[in-house]
Amino acid sequence: MSKSKLIKRLSWYYPMEKFHAFVTFPILLIYVLFTYSLKESVFLVYGLLICICILYQGQHYWKLKLKNLKRESFDTDKNIRFFQFFKKINLVLIGLTPFIFIVQLEYYDWSIANNKLLYWALAANIFGILEHINYYHTQLMVDNLADVNYILRNKKLKQASLAKDLLDGKF
Numbered sequence: 392m393s394k395s396k397l398i399k400r401l402s403w404y405y406p407m408e409k410f411h412a413f414v415t416f417p418i419l420l421i422y423v424l425f426t427y428s429l430k431e432s433v434f435l436v437y438g439l440l441i442c443i444c445i446l447y448q449g450q451h452y453w454k455l456k457l458k459n460l461k462r463e464s465f466d467t468d469k470n471i472r473f474f475q476f477f478k479k480i481n482l483v484l485i486g487l488t489p490f491i492f493i494v495q496l497e498y499y500d501w502s503i504a505n506n507k508l509l510y511w512a513l514a515a516n517i518f519g520i521l522e523h524i525n526y527y528h529t530q531l532m533v534d535n536l537a538d539v540n541y542i543l544r545n546k547k548l549k550q551a552s553l554a555k556d557l558l559d560g561k562f
Contacts, residue, residue: 392537398460400535405453412446427508434495435508438515441484445522448477452526452553459562471560474553481523488516526553 392400420439423432452474458465495501495512503509525531530549533539541549556562 392535394460398457401453401457401460405450405457408446408450408453412443412450416443416446423508430499431501431506432508432512433499434492434501435512435515437488437491438512438517438519441481441488441519442515442522444477444484445481445519445526448474448481449522449526455562456552467561470562471557474557478527478557481527485520485523488520492516524551526551527557528554 416439420436420443423435423439427435429436451470455465455470496503521531528551530538530551533542533548538549
């Protein structure tokens with residue numbers, strides 16, 4: 392993809408990702424907190440918080456990529472440390488997911504059989520895990536022809552851009 396096309400793409404993609412991190416998912420979280428008791432929604436709330444955290448990282452990454460393409464300055468070392476730190480934090484949060492699920496089941500006497508939030512909670516937690524993979528490991532999002540062509544040509548998914556940048560130590 393050419394530099395101008397990439398700038399054009401990131402000019403709408405970064406704000407969209409920012410909107411989801413700061414508006415869409417926080418509104419969903421607020422809705423859940425006002426509609427359901429915490430006793431009913433701990434696992435769902437946890438999943439939404441993971442999503443918000445990782446989407447925040449994603450929008451920050453795309454903002455930096457856009458700045459880099461526009462030749463705007465920023466502190467690369469500081470931001471590399473930011474992403475290295477959050478990659479570890481994400482793994483801790485994801486690692487705690489089964490524990491939070493057990494807490495929801497046992498401590499709050501949640502029943503899988505008749506719980507209306509189970510599928511939403513599973514979806515939120517799985518989405519958070521997939522977002523982490525999408526940013527820090529393998530690009531799961533295939534939303535343009537270049538990505539489709541890469542997969543057809545190489546018979547595999549691409550390494551995530553952020554993962555490459557962390558390995559290279561630059562954006």
